[in-house]
Amino acid sequence: MSVQTEGTDTAGEPAVRKARIPGPPGSEDRGSGSPSRRGAAAPYLLLLPALLATLILLGWPLVKNGMLSFQNLNPRQLIQHLTEWNGGDNYKEVLSGSDFWHVVERSVVFTAVNVVLIMLLGTLIGLLLARLGKKMRLLLLLGLVLAWAMPVIAATTVYQWLFAQRFGVVNWVLDKLGWHSMADYNWFGSQFSTFSVITLLIVWQSIPFVAINLYAATTTIPRELYEAASLDGAGAWKSFTSVTFPFLRPFLYATTFLEVIWVFKAFPQIFAINEGGPDHLTETLPIYAFVEGVGNQHFGVGAAISFLTVLVLLVITSYYLRMVLKQEEDEL
Amino acid sequence: MKRKLAAAIVIAGMMVSVSACGGDDGKDTGKNAGPDSFKGQTLTVWTMDGSAPPQWSKDVQAAFEKKTGAKLKFEIQKWDGIQQKITTALSESNPPDVLEVGNTQTPAYAATGGLAELSDLKQEIGTDWTPSVSQSSVYDGKQYAAPWYFANRVVIYNKKIWAKAGIKDTPKTRDEFFKDLDTIGKKTDAEPLYMPGQNWYFFDGLTIGQGADLVKKDGDKYVSNLSDPKVAAAMEIYKKYASYSKAPKDKDEATPQQAQVFAKGKSGAFIGMGWEAGTAVQANKAIEKDLGYFTIPGATADKPEGVFLGGSNLAVAQGSKKQALAKEFLKIALSDQYEGELAKLNGVIPNKQALETNLKGNAVAEAAAPGASAGGTTPLIPEWAAVENTPNPIKSYMTSVLNGKSPADAAKQVEAEINKRLAQQN
């Protein structure tokens, strides 16, 4: 952000060059100031709509939500439009219970497991796509796109049906494969099996995004780099580590960041599959906030939990955010 | 102390808004308002999916529009997220004028101040309402809703399977029932009874049959009474029932729909609402001729098993600007003519004993009616609604017991959660 950056930055060139090129007549009229000042205002003007929209439509609800988190807000207060401030009581209630910390721990583990699976499998499938012949690639792309495009609510319903205790096709297959105890297995009866189904669902839906984009990214790697590598006598693995991976690294960082956010915030998948059950055991932070807040109509507490949820997410992603803030060049 | 204060605020709030309404719309408060004064107004009524048969709605609408000159709009609500919907709707400046509220939910909504007081109306049209069904609409000694219709569970059985097992009569006592189920288990390859582990309203009925209370007073607040031996006794009966079934121990009767499982003709019986017979027939037409019904038998032949008396009340939103018109609607909808028609069409128990003659010839309703006399509800306190929110801790309790925990241990496991929910402020 220093002056020096602006001077040496290549992306700044067009703006500099602009001074030499006649601007549009419209902008000439108000151009009483120096051309550079006009250029300096342009990015802010371009960003203005997005910033205003974010400020009003996201910022306002966030502030409102923050205010609610300091209120005793139940159906009675909501219906009668009463405002009852109760200081930090909601936070005290949430943070002093053991539930919250269990949920935080569970959310972090859940997110980690899913993101690792998604990134690993997604990358492998993306690289496979690059290796396939045209026809097979189209076939696999079709499969990926179909899975990706399934609306979450529909996908969740389908998974409930696939894993249904009676007549579910998964239990039937396991039974036929010789796993007879699975014939009437109830997938939603225990924490681990419920999480397994949810994980499968989320990974199934998320891999396509990673794989397809990664494949698209590999196609932009200049051929010459591989040629140069093979001239140096690099094998397949070497050219992967020395060319492909470095080229994809920023992409992988950015995608991991997005997947962390998406998995951490995953709501319909978990809620619709088993409503955070059995016994609250698959509640992650957003589900916990929803069940306590909206489900139990304890809206103030729900607001407090949702605020804490954002804080936890910020801590988890802080590494990447710091990196972006510090970095000279762009990621995506 | 806090509750009283809360109540005082509610009442104060209501007085303010009632007088505000009077000031806003003078002609609306007139007691003997004739047809003209309502012209041009539209009354919105929320009913739940499946509650009001189309024929009934049509008849009531015609009668209402003729008498008042106002328009009537029924809006059918789905069950999904209904709590959020009602709570938020009651907070709006333009709420539905009349709404159907589940009987166990009514005290909680009455406590929010969102429902208008209907004590006058009860004086006028409700002196002969069956006390047990009117009770849920009373909060702090005042009437906040009008009882509409009720229903309770019966045994729905497969005549073919029972005949195959050589059973001639339907059982009159619980022990006879168990004996019959044993016979079916031995003589046929059918599952004697379909009973999932979390049919919680059936369990509630059993606790009513045992005379157990699910909550008790501790000082000025309510706490769980789940560890009461009477509750344990009810749970033991439930466990015995469940032992005749292969159904999942951690699912309720809706997942999968027990009627659909029953429709396959491989279960001897299930315990459900009368309308579930229709679900079964829809899944498998062939089952229709084999369907039979009887009252859930109790310990002795003279007293049927306790049942949960589910049902709905009609309430008027406090925020409605058409209070008088809403009451006109209630007078018509709940009149003997239309209350009787509803009972007849839907086979539900009406709000007055005298109207039960309308159930003649309806096999399900005839099986249900004796049970209703031994019926009860969940605890009628505003705090109770939160206990039943998903995930319902009592359902967890049931699953634990069925999986081998002692009722006492299982109760211990969930009581903290129940108490937490009971302690939630309104």
Next chain:
Amino acid sequence: MKRSVFGRIWPNATAVILFVGFVFPVYWMFATAFKPTGDIISENPVWFPTNLTVGHFSKAVDADHFWTLVLNSVTVTVSAVLLSLVIALFAAFALARMRFRGRRGFIVTFMLAQMAPWEVMVIAIYMLVRDNDMLDSLVPLTVFYAIMVLPLTILTLRGYVAAVPKELEESAMVDGCTRTQAFIKVIFPLLAPGLMATSLFGFITAWNEFPLVLILNKDIEKQTLPLWLSQFQTAFGDDWGATMAASSLFALPILILFIFLQRKAVSGLTDGAVKG
């Protein structure tokens, strides 16, 4: 270096297995939707339904106001996506092509906006919308859906803008175009695939949204399809045939859109790379 037979076969074999794995749930949804109930509730699954029925679909479409809901969903989704694309395009251009004070701060701001827990803010949003007398309207839905997808749209579009070779824009300007003209004539056509790809995310998010519309719009004339689908599920419980038919209907528009746009987007991207 010649690859062994195994070396040639395994990628294809893996691809086929993966294809089956990814497609199966989608296939099973459609297959179940077309099967008569007897074949659905059957001890042995019917893998390839032969006697097909559309009974489940008619049950699904039979719902009150079905077509109103379809129209609302399409209106809200398309408007939200277009709105967010337009706003995002300006922002993405600034972030990708210009250098200015606070640029990285803006990027991080949008990354943070991406984390907003919308599902649990519904009550706050509800109160704001209620107090502004905007309930039972498609407008709040549209703008909130637009803002839900805006951050990611900006961040993704920024990548596409950056991928368009700067030299093209520069040479256009050397040819006498203004910067705006250069953008419209040169960059925008190259961005089209990127815009399409980006819009997919918006489509799927807005099409799916459920908690907000549930409490904002109680008037059935102003509701959207996700409500219908979830209520359908509750009402029909384990009637898997009808539920799958409803899911199929709900998923179909997005599936078609994806197949259509994604191919364009991916091929556009790769073509661009090859030509560039």
